[in-house]
Amino acid sequence: MTTAAITAPSKPGAPSKTRARRQAVLWGWLFLVPLVVLFTAFSLWPIVASWAYAFFDWDGVGPPEVFVGLDNFREALNSSSFWNAFWNSFLFSLGALFIELPAALCLAMLLNNVLLRGRNIYRLAIFLPVVSTTAVIGLVIAVLLAPVGGVVNEVLLGIGLVDRPVNFLGDPNVALPTLVVVDIWKGFGITLIYWLAALQTVPKDLYEAAKLDGAGARQQLANITIPVIMPIAVVVLLLTFQRSLNTFDLVQAVTGGGPIFSTDVLPTYIYRYAFDASIAAPRYGFACAVGVIFGVFTLIITLLQGPLLAGRLKRTAA
């Protein structure tokens, strides 16, 4: 009787739990469906399709029919203009990694200081370029930097720093560094936010304990701040690297890759072959091949950073 009293209620309960679990799983999958469909349609399919199109001589109109094997890849890899664009893209990344990242970290530490008055206003001001339309920024930058009537040149001439206007966007030797600086300025806010988020994960009691032990600011930075934020730093580095490597809108809006391709980056290179109306016959197949090569290189460079950073993490943890 006792046994029956114990077991009886459990019998109808088991199937009910299973059904509830099944329903939960079902609902889970149901909610996933829109994501899966959208991801497949707008991410997975374009990636797979671009791999397929890369093997065709295709102008983007009609089905790809002329199979050319690896010819598009060979042409790209043997093209000096491809490597010029690749190198320029890489320079944008170097600028982001070696200038933007450390500078944003320094500023983030400053803005993370609770004693700093008005720090939220500074954060907002620095973040504003991130949410501004790149086309508008491009237009404003072009006006500001114009050799004739541009504010920047007027100031430089006025204070006697230069004796003739600097052709910031028209001189092939100056245009790329100028754009790298503008790109760093535009992306600085987002990197700053990353760093601020990372810094706020550092427990305050660690600093208090360090102070009690007599650690100075430099020691706290080296032995507390850096080690604690390092896992997030890996992510920040990868995100910044990816963003800067794919710079397109700024270059397209300001110089279009010119003058004489001195600011051409791989995204503008791809765009030119795929969509530029001034080219009579768009080469979607070739553009896809360049995109695939670019993607593979990006992946390799990213993967290379992984073990290096992992090693750094291990050393830090030890």
Added chain:
Amino acid sequence: MTTTRGSSRGFSRRSVLLGAGAVMATAGCNLVGGGDDDPTDAGSASGGEGGGLSGEITVALVPDPPGASEFYRAQFDLFQEANPGVTVNIIENPSDQQLNALELMFQQGEGPDVMRVQGAAALTRFYDRGWVAPLDDLVNDDFTARFPEGSLEPTSSGLHREGKLVSIPLVWGDWGYTHLWLYNTDILAENGYDAPPETWSEMVEMATTITENGGGSVFGVAPVSVPYFIEVAQPFAQKPGINLTTGEPDLANPNVVASVEVWRQLQADGVNMPGWESWDGGRPFTEFAAGRLAMYPSATWHVAEIRKLAPDIGLGIASMPLPDSGRVAYAARSAAHQPIWSMSAESANPELALAAMDFLGSVDFYKAYYEEFGSFTASQVAWEDQAQENEDQAGILAVAATDIRTAPNPELLAQGAEAFWADAGGNADLDVKNAYLESIVSNVDYEPLAAAIDTQVEALIVQYEAENADLRSQLTFADWDPLEDYTA
């Protein structure tokens, strides 16, 4: 993609005439895909009262220039009023998406009845795929009289494929071939000049003086549209850069080298307006209208844009300055017209579509377009008198009358070189404009840069000769004098 449906408006004398014209044009024709005796055989078209048209068609077009959406809707409303029972639906695509949109529509079996094909390359492609209907039934004395005499010859019109008329133009055939030397009369006068430069030496001297006197705020010239400047020295120094009198790549021709050298020297001397290297297409006329740039080689459409920005500016229009030794060539007219409108071969209502094509090629339509946008349209009779009364437009016409000559076009002559011509012309790596720019901006010799492109073009010729041994002769017109019009 934007779609608008037909709307109705009141009748006008013009619309009645249009309707009558459309009916006449279709009634007497052996229409594409339609029966002579029973118009109801042609898809959804049905004979209305008195043999009029009825049914529905779709027109796929580009809302360009600004204001074109309203213009086209109003025009097709007139067409509808003239043809009660007819509905014209308009599909609008952005310019850079029009061809892909058409492609998809045809692939899905929903091609428009009438479409803008946007030029020769797409027309050829669509024709090869069997999507474009012949329009020869439109051609009669009345139709031919709308266009300049002799401009509808199949080997030179640009509207024909395999001898069949397959397209109708929109703008004047010479609109794109007319290249102007624009100058600011006030700036020239302030510097002691009462006329534009006629030779390269005069141009260099005037530009240098103006820049020197400008104090960093006014400049003599800017090397935009360098190919326009060069075409008086060599008519074939553009893609694919083949000298059509010899059949040889000729971008490194001494005349071209000399003309690039003019601009390179101006750049090295600091005479050119700084910053031009990164200008977009609208910047030259903006700087000119602002009074900072005194002279530059220009396309025709800049004139209207300058007037919009600075209505009272002292705008002078002249021919390109010539080499000191005299003219070597003219702007090369490679086709009489640019193909814009075509009719679908798959139209379910070919009678109505053909009537719409006739409407788009009518003098009234061309006149309305000219009056709305100020562009010279394909039918010169629609605007010529009016244009002569406008100082700017008269200036453009004067330059066009003296500075253009018809050149052979291997693609239109259809002697076998078409595939090579299209391939070479569409290859961005063979675009000599980059060599011009590099020479001028980086202050390096143009000749080796051009010679490198010549080598690539030659390699392409050799590659095509493997399948077409006669290619070289098909690219050679030894009897043609570049100072005279080419006649097939």
